[in-house]
Amino acid sequence: MNVATTSPRRKELVRIAARLFVEEGYDRTTVRMLAQEMGIKSGSLFHHFADKQEILCAVIEEGMFSALAIAHEHLANLDNSLAADTPRAQAHLRLLALARAHLDTLLTDRNAHVVALYEWRRIEGPAREHLVQQRDEYEALWRSAIEDGVATGLLRGDASLLRQFVLGALNWSVRWYRADGERSPDELAEALIDSVCHPQ
Amino acid sequence: MNVATTSPRRKELVRIAARLFVEEGYDRTTVRMLAQEMGIKSGSLFHHFADKQEILCAVIEEGMFSALAIAHEHLANLDNSLAADTPRAQAHLRLLALARAHLDTLLTDRNAHVVALYEWRRIEGPAREHLVQQRDEYEALWRSAIEDGVATGLLRGDASLLRQFVLGALNWSVRWYRADGERSPDELAEALIDSVCHPQ
Amino acid sequence: MNVATTSPRRKELVRIAARLFVEEGYDRTTVRMLAQEMGIKSGSLFHHFADKQEILCAVIEEGMFSALAIAHEHLANLDNSLAADTPRAQAHLRLLALARAHLDTLLTDRNAHVVALYEWRRIEGPAREHLVQQRDEYEALWRSAIEDGVATGLLRGDASLLRQFVLGALNWSVRWYRADGERSPDELAEALIDSVCHPQ
Amino acid sequence: MNVATTSPRRKELVRIAARLFVEEGYDRTTVRMLAQEMGIKSGSLFHHFADKQEILCAVIEEGMFSALAIAHEHLANLDNSLAADTPRAQAHLRLLALARAHLDTLLTDRNAHVVALYEWRRIEGPAREHLVQQRDEYEALWRSAIEDGVATGLLRGDASLLRQFVLGALNWSVRWYRADGERSPDELAEALIDSVCHPQ
DNA sequence: CATGAATGAGGATTCATTCAT
DNA sequence: GATGAATGAATCCTCATTCAT
Numbered sequence A, B, C, D: 001m002n003v004a005t006t007s008p009r010r011k012e013l014v015r016i017a018a019r020l021f022v023e024e025g026y027d028r029t030t031v032r033m034l035a036q037e038m039g040i041k042s043g044s045l046f047h048h049f050a051d052k053q054e055i056l057c058a059v060i061e062e063g064m065f066s067a068l069a070i071a072h073e074h075l076a077n078l079d080n081s082l083a084a085d086t087p088r089a090q091a092h093l094r095l096l097a098l099a100r101a102h103l104d105t106l107l108t109d110r111n112a113h114v115v116a117l118y119e120w121r122r123i124e125g126p127a128r129e130h131l132v133q134q135r136d137e138y139e140a141l142w143r144s145a146i147e148d149g150v151a152t153g154l155l156r157g158d159a160s161l162l163r164q165f166v167l168g169a170l171n172w173s174v175r176w177y178r179a180d181g182e183r184s185p186d187e188l189a190e191a192l193i194d195s196v197c198h199p200q
Numbered sequence E: 001c002a003t004g005a006a007t008g009a010g011g012a013t014t015c016a017t018t019c020a021t
Numbered sequence F: 001g002a003t004g005a006a007t008g009a010a011t012c013c014t015c016a017t018t019c020a021t
Helices: A010-022 A033-038 A053-082 A086-109 A112-118 A125-152 A159-176 A186-195 B006-023 B029-038 B042-048 B052-081 B085-107 B112-118 B126-151 B161-175 B183-194 C009-025 C031-038 C052-081 C086-111 C112-118 C126-151 C161-177 C183-196 D010-022 D031-038 D043-047 D051-083 D087-109 D112-118 D126-151 D158-176 D184-196
Strands: none
Touching: A010 A033, A010 A053, A010 A112, A010 C112, A033 A125, A053 A086, A053 A112, A053 A125, A053 C126, A086 A125, A086 A159, A086 A186, A112 A159, A125 A159, A159 A186, A186 B161, B006 B029, B006 B042, B006 B052, B006 B112, B006 C052, B006 D043, B052 B085, B052 B112, B085 B112, B085 B161, B085 B183, B112 B161, B126 B161, B161 B183, C009 C031, C009 C052, C009 C112, C009 C183, C009 D031, C052 C086, C052 C112, C052 C126, C086 C112, C086 C126, C086 C161, C086 C183, C112 C161, C126 C161, C126 D043, C161 C183, C161 D043, C161 D158, C183 D158, C183 D184, D010 D031, D010 D043, D010 D051, D010 D112, D031 D043, D051 D087, D051 D112, D051 D126, D087 D112, D087 D126, D087 D158, D087 D184, D112 D158, D158 D184
């Protein structure tokens, strides 16, 4: 009932909800479907969440949180391994790390981050605030990386537009990417970053 | 009642439906809302469409059709005005024309094409076939333009991935673009094409 | 619009309605189905009939009328051909003639008489009066034949019950009789009459 | 929700539904009428039954089941009391027992068995299978009794037709029998069996 | 915590009927 | 007479939510 509660049981429920929301869409996922998949009856769901929208909130929060966490993780790896390089090369590697992290949560971990991107509109009221904050934090990572890219001549054009384009291309990949295809999410990330970076 | 029917009344209804579907999403748009906005009673809607899904079909069809029509129009203008040019410059202009056309239907004409992109999943059964055909036809335009871009050295990388990236970046713009902002759809199109094209 | 109207067009419509009412049942037969089968649009139906119930009335009336007509016809044939016989034999032949006539309208001509028997309940109001009259007239034929049967020792038991039993057995045959089976309606009629008549 | 479920609540609901189906007919009985009579709201009905047709199924099943049960009961009483008799007398008694049992469920217990006979057509799909089985089992009782009747000279004619006639006469009695009339269902049963049995 | 029964508001859809053209 | 569009009331059914047990 408490939004902040993060019992292991709740974590599990959120994971299941995320999957269903991706498969069916939030609107078409009924509380009964959620309960069934969780092995309980629909009435019991409301012991864990105040209402259906709170489930969505929890999923989106989880999605944003893990996107942020994984992005930080990828960036941290970078700092450790290859610190000595040109600013331009560094900017390139950061972009690559962010793109890989993004597709990692989106296409590999799947679900929660996808919901965070695609069902955003359904959230209203005060719950939105918190989510907006998280999103801004995540975008700040990208903003800084892209600006560095522009500053070092790696990228050309308006930094703000570039961010929207790159994120858009990445986000949309959910729609067409098949896990059983010939390319890995990492290869996608590389291809995209390559296509917008100017060599030398 | 007939899917192929394109009475002026029906056209009008489709336009209104497109707007509501964009504003609220297909699932949250009730038949009553549609009827109200159309100035009729909900029962009367079924004089024009067999069921709610047929309305969605009609909107998507309209969206794909107009996207295709406007793309062809932009391309035709191109052929007339500047036919004598280097292949590379021609490829560039074609990409630009396609991108402008895309954002034109998406952000200016709005609605029908947006629905075509975002509510695609809800369509099932034989209606899907026809839509897939139209989509393929539209993508073929892009495919050829992008391949020419790669062939002339204007673009670098895998043509298929590039197409997905560019279309993804364009499609996602619906989510963040504000008509009252400082940039026009045309400027967006140019910025995007510039960001993936290699100079000289 | 006039109940008494019996234009050839209307006759045709009544015949079609009778068929649909038998196939689907009155409640499940929509005005649109009727119109479609008649080759007109549903709105036009109301130029011929005031409302759906009037169609049912017309069908039932037609069913009762033709049952009565055919019964009279069969009885008339009897009078002409074999007038000189024992009263008992005469009663037997009358019963047989009535049973044959009954199954003739029910299983051969089909439809209208079936509706008259099975959708009787749906009729309310003043329309019922007229139909009750017709039904009473028809039952009077049976009543007299059965009473003669009892009087001559051909049948045994309460005349009123016997009539209900015989008519019930005949009416119910609609439910199980298959035209493509091995027995003709006439054979059914004979078998039934035989089974309740006492020999000698 | 489960077809096999036979909670006491469900039993109660089925009984009420049976009454309404007889009074109004399945098609004209609305879900709201059922709910109202049951003292719940229409939405709650679907807690107990998947859809309206499942209610009909349950009623018919109950009707067939009780018809079968009561028939067996009547036959059992017979076996105990008068086992030593001529085969012909035995056949007579069995027919009488079956006829009484039939009218007992039809006119006394009422409702469920009536629905089973008169709304049979509305059932489609796999639900039908089970019902057909039950019906066949019930008819087998009659088949054997009638065949014994024919074998012992009690009845004359084609056994199969005789069964249809007798059952038809019994089934149709629902249409004209009035409980407040002068004859009891048992008297009806006797009269019918008498009328088709040949003395001595 | 969990359940099963209930709710009530709203969902899409049907359909007899009306009526201007 | 015929039509097509419209109506409005009713239809079956769904579903998030509540709550006594």
